[in-house]
């Protein structure tokens with residue numbers, strides 16, 4: 001027997017425990033050259049079928065893959081044949097097996113007393129109506145850190161998990177009804193995620209559009225001014241093997257040029273602009289870019305907005321004195337006005353626009369979402385007069401109006 005090798009009987013016992021009834025989990029940590037490589041495997045139910053989910057953690061680089069029984073058996077052989085000092089912990093309903101291989105190659109084995117546990121196979125797709133459960137999202141959730149080593153959503157990431165699910169539902173609703181998925185024929189569906197941060201939504205949207213909505217060709221570009229989140233996002237895209245389709249650019253949104261991001265495309269066009277809690281005027285900038293790029297869809301959940309709070313002081317309007325006196329009420333009213341102005345501007349520019357709640361107000365007060373689809377006549381009297389009435393009542397110029405002045409002014413002038 002070679003150094004570090006497990007004897008035949010022990011190897012056979014491991015195979016029987018993993019591939020037989022009652023298997024719960026196997027974890028092996030190998031230490032080599034001062035580094036630790038950890039692999040774990042557990043049974044999961046995907047679409048009602050039993051699969052084996054393996055997670056490989058190489059010094060913090062995590063990869064997750066699901067296998068059928070044959071694939072699991074092959075992977076297990078690699079685990080058994082691993083060289084070097086290692087610890088192996090194997091759990092089954094009837095008890096645990098510990099194997100420790102020392103640096104000198106001694107193999108130490110211990111077995112727990114007989115147990116009577118219930119080996120529950122966790123359904124990977126427990127909540128079928130959730131977008132993130134409608135496809136095999138194990139690798140995505142693990143790599144983005146939303147789930148832990150056991151494939152469970154981390155308590156601290158529950159809010160983000162819910163937000164992404166709800167955002168995806170809105171995207172499906174906005175885009176799905178249009179037969180957009182049929183428009184393939186070599187045409188790429190391009191999405192820009194403005195203020196993508198750690199790319200939870202950016203990556204999830206790519207997988208959702210391709211794997212669930214079956215879009216034939218999708219390109220997603222995440223933009224954020226923070227270099228650190230962009231380089232982390234690029235790494236995640238590589239780990240998930242989608243770096244050719246999901247790209248990340250570190251820049252101020254206002255300096256982002258779609259032509260530079262798509263140098264291989266002759267006439268770059270954007271089909272959808274999204275933003276999820278992009279701070280302050282970054283939401284307006286995302287909307288402005290969407291308008292300038294001729295994007296058909298704009299889906300945006302705004303975050304804080306301070307512009308109007310500066311313009312609307314406690315004394316701004318005597319009729320509203322009772323509201324404006326209280327900081328928190330003034331802040332909320334300014335948030336509502338900001339989003340109303342945004343929605344009205346998009347309507348004036350020819351977008352059918354809705355304002356909806358996308359997550360429960362219990363989860364976050366930032367639960368407003370604007371969904372807009374191009375397709376109405378720009379500059380219609382109704383939206384323009386609604387806008388002018390509200391704007392002139394408050395004597396303010398919303399940031400988005402200034403940003404899109406060259407497009408808006410001719411439309412507003414007609415009725416002014």
Ligand SMILES: C[S@@+](CC[C@H](N)C(=O)[O-])C[C@H]1O[C@@H](n2cnc3c(N)ncnc32)[C@H](O)[C@@H]1O
Nearest residue numbers: 195196197224225226252253276277278279282
């Ligand atoms: C609250 S985080 C949300 C991140 C992500 N969309 C999510 O929901 O997980 C807002 C992100 O927007 C980025 N951001 C804010 N203003 C920006 C700007 N003007 N240009 C580019 N990125 C911006 C920030 O760096 C930050 O990562």
